Amino acid sequence: MTTNRHRGLTEQAADTAVDTACRMLRLPTIRAKFTELAETAAREQMSYRGFLAELLMAECDDRNRRRSERRIKAAAFPRDKSLREFDFDSNPNIDPATIHTLAACDWGRKGQPLCLIGDSGTGKSHLLIALGTEAAMAGFRVKYTLATKLVNELVEAADDKQLSKTISRYGRVDLLCIDELGYMELDRRGAELLFQVLTEREEKNSLAIASNESFGGWTKTFTDPRLCAAIVDRLTFGGTIIETGTDSYRLAQTRARQQQQATAG
Numbered sequence: 001m002t003t004n005r006h007r008g009l010t011e012q013a014a015d016t017a018v019d020t021a022c023r024m025l026r027l028p029t030i031r032a033k034f035t036e037l038a039e040t041a042a043r044e045q046m047s048y049r050g051f052l053a054e055l056l057m058a059e060c061d062d063r064n065r066r067r068s069e070r071r072i073k074a075a076a077f078p079r080d081k082s083l084r085e086f087d088f089d090s091n092p093n094i095d096p097a098t099i100h101t102l103a104a105c106d107w108g109r110k111g112q113p114l115c116l117i118g119d120s121g122t123g124k125s126h127l128l129i130a131l132g133t134e135a136a137m138a139g140f141r142v143k144y145t146l147a148t149k150l151v152n153e154l155v156e157a158a159d160d161k162q163l164s165k166t167i168s169r170y171g172r173v174d175l176l177c178i179d180e181l182g183y184m185e186l187d188r189r190g191a192e193l194l195f196q197v198l199t200e201r202e203e204k205n206s207l208a209i210a211s212n213e214s215f216g217g218w219t220k221t222f223t224d225p226r227l228c229a230a231i232v233d234r235l236t237f238g239g240t241i242i243e244t245g246t247d248s249y250r251l252a253q254t255r256a257r258q259q260q261q262a263t264a265g
Contacts, residue, residue: 029062030055068137075142075177081129091123093245099127102240103134107206108175113235114208117215118244124210125179127242131208132177140174147181147194147209154193163193171200175208182213182221191222191231198234209235214243 009017015035022031037058041051083103088096107114114131116124129144136142145153150170157166170176176197186194201207213221215232222228 027059029059033058067139071136071140071142072133075132075136075144077129077132077144079129080133081126082133083127083130086123086126086130091245091247093118093243094123094127098240098242099131102131105135105138105140107240108135108138108140110238111201111204111206113206113237113239115235115239115241116208116210116244117213117241119212119246122244122247124212124242124244127244128177128179128208128210132175135175135206141172142175142177143170143173144177144179147178147186148184150178150197151186151190151194154197155190158189158193163196167196167200170197171205173205175206176201178207178209180212181209182211182218184221185223186221188224188227191224191227195227195231195234198231202234203238207235 018034019031022028022034034055037051037054040046041054046054083099086099088094088099102114116127118124132142132144154163154166157163198207211218215236218232219225219228222231
């Protein structure tokens with residue numbers, strides 16, 4: 001019988017059997033860590049149940065980590081940014097408690113929008129990427145894009161009669177992060193196509209944007225006042241608005257560094 005067949009295995013034969021089984025069952029972490037964990041279990045006189053739990057938890061933890069890495073890669077962030085790296089002391093406009101509450105991703109589960117508004121160098125893109133990364137790690141499908149890149153892609157899709165397919169693709173992700181909204185004026189067609197994406201996601205999936213313009217200045221980006229008002233409504237209804245201010249802490253840090261170098265010289 002099967003139960004008797006493995007009873008007399010030598011340690012070497014057992015290791016080979018575990019290796020083979022892990023390959024067949026696709027358990028790479030158990031395969032890699034089995035020997036080390038078995039030695040630890042013997043040394044610490046673990047129960048069989050405790051040893052099995054250690055093996056399975058190691059596999060689960062590693063699998064979750066790999067999934068997170070795949071989701072972060074699929075989001076196509078332009079650079080790595082984390083909340084740990086964010087300098088809250090340099091920007092008193094931003095409340096750390098609010099950001100850490102957002103990092104729990106409850107707003108993402110509810111399909112609510114997030115708007116980060118402020119001048120260049122005030123940390124809005126850093127926060128956009130960092131919060132998007134937190135969402136990806138929490139299991140959300142995330143996509144990052146620049147506003148102009150998204151509009152260009154939509155215009156090309158419309159020309160190629162692929163618009164509905166493209167809008168559906170952007171509608172499916174759990175969190176869409178749009179950076180640099182408001183940097184460039186959009187013509188009516190581009191603005192209308194962007195509006196279609198926002199409408200597709202409304203009250204279903206979350207949207208996060210970063211803009212260097214306050215909402216009052218968005219008529220420079222969206223030149224049709226009614227369309228502009230509708231877009232602002234889509235981006236703010238039931239959402240969170242964070243104003244990162246006008247003082248560039250990036251510029252302040254550069255000046256401080258230059259001053260230190262001059263003093264040292």
